[in-house]
Amino acid sequence: MAISHLQIGETKNKGRGVFTKKTIKAETVIETSPVIVMSAADRKLLDQTLLHDYIFEWQPDGVEMCCMALGWVPLYNHSYQSNCEYCMNYDDKTIYIQAIRDIKAGEELTINYNGTWNDETKVWFDAE
Numbered sequence: 001m002a003i004s005h006l007q008i009g010e011t012k013n014k015g016r017g018v019f020t021k022k023t024i025k026a027e028t029v030i031e032t033s034p035v036i037v038m039s040a041a042d043r044k045l046l047d048q049t050l051l052h053d054y055i056f057e058w059q060p061d062g063v064e065m066c067c068m069a070l071g072w073v074p075l076y077n078h079s080y081q082s083n084c085e086y087c088m089n090y091d092d093k094t095i096y097i098q099a100i101r102d103i104k105a106g107e108e109l110t111i112n113y114n115g116t117w118n119d120e121t122k123v124w125f126d127a128e
Contacts, residue, residue, distance in 0.1 A: 003030055006109070008075060017077045017108045024103040030084060032096040033071030040064050060090035069095045079110035086111050 005022040024030060037058055038046070043066040046055055054074040058067040068074070073095055076084065083103050086095050103109065 003028070006030070006072065008072070009108075011077065011108060014077045016075055017110075018072050018075050019108050020103055020105060022105050024099045024109075026099050026101045028099045030097045030099060030109065031071055031073060032094050033069045033073045035067035035069050035093050035095055037065055037067045037093060040066075042066065056086075056088075056095065058088065058090075060088075067093075067095070073097060076109055076111045078113045080112060082110040082112040083107065084109050084111050 003024070005020055007019050007021060008016055009019045011017040035056070035058070038055075043055070043064075046052055046066065051068065055066045055068050058065040073086070076086075076097065083099065083101055084097050085100050086097050088095055097109070097111065099109075
């Protein structure tokens, strides 16, 4: 479930993204979404499709799998200095998005695809 003042909008260079119509305070959980968990073998197949860009690594107890988040989670764009972070809840099979700082109305909500909000390791589309 997502907070009610989110909207999907077009970005300048990244296609669609998630935006807020109202200010969001730091540490607010913005969205909690169920995930579909898939095996490492499924991941190899997904990597051959457009869905590669929308899946997350899912590694409970070090077991390498992947997941597809439902809801708006796949539409949060990447930033190396993101204003949100995503967290896995392996027991509930959910991902939640949380603000790491205050976010102004009209601002795009971003996550760092590396998993940590300020990790500047090049992601796959910048490494090429």
